[in-house]
Amino acid sequence: DVKVTQSSRYLVKRTGEKVFLECVQDMDHENMFWYRQDPGLGLRLIYFSYDVKMKEKGDIPEGYSVSREKKERFSLILESASTNQTSMYLCASSSPTGPYRDTQYFGPGTRLTVL
């Protein structure tokens, strides 16, 4: 089974803090994604990565950055957290080849609260 893990289930931070959200997958997937989930808005793509050290902006990259130094790990960074970044953050991974190439596998999510 594919396993995607996220470093924290719940996180509380103060405005202006630098925040790191970590995601690790164990299936050797090339693709990794960061989404935020807000009620009524579904999932919105923040950043994604097709390979180590590669990154692409998604639909809402402002206020975020990412790092992918190893294939299995994809980090989301909030350089200076703000209250409007309070949300559920979901990481996902997928493979670009094979019978499951379109299927994304999700971690359990990190609920971030910025005070």
Place this chain on the structure above:
Amino acid sequence: GDSVTQMEGPVTLSEEAFLTINCTYTATGYPSLFWYVQYPGEGLQLLLKATKADDKGSNKGFEATYRKETTSFHLEKGSVQVSDSAVYFCALSEWGAQKLVFGQGTRLTINP
């Protein structure tokens, strides 16, 4: 750009009722279509998918048929259970794009 529209929630049904959650999409090419489910306190997991017109995806008693003529992928189940209570997301992926575009989600509650 591509988009997915789901029926507004929340949806509340009694156990053993028939379920339909509507999903329509807009896409420039020939996308793959997905239904993901999120149980309370968990991440999303794939429920079913269809990759071309007239394909039917099915899993756990749920079904959805890829209708190109109506650009729809409605989710159905003949007899829901309390354990089906969750949030359901319709999504699409353009061929080769590898990104998913999600609908806004529909919260389903099944009462015993």
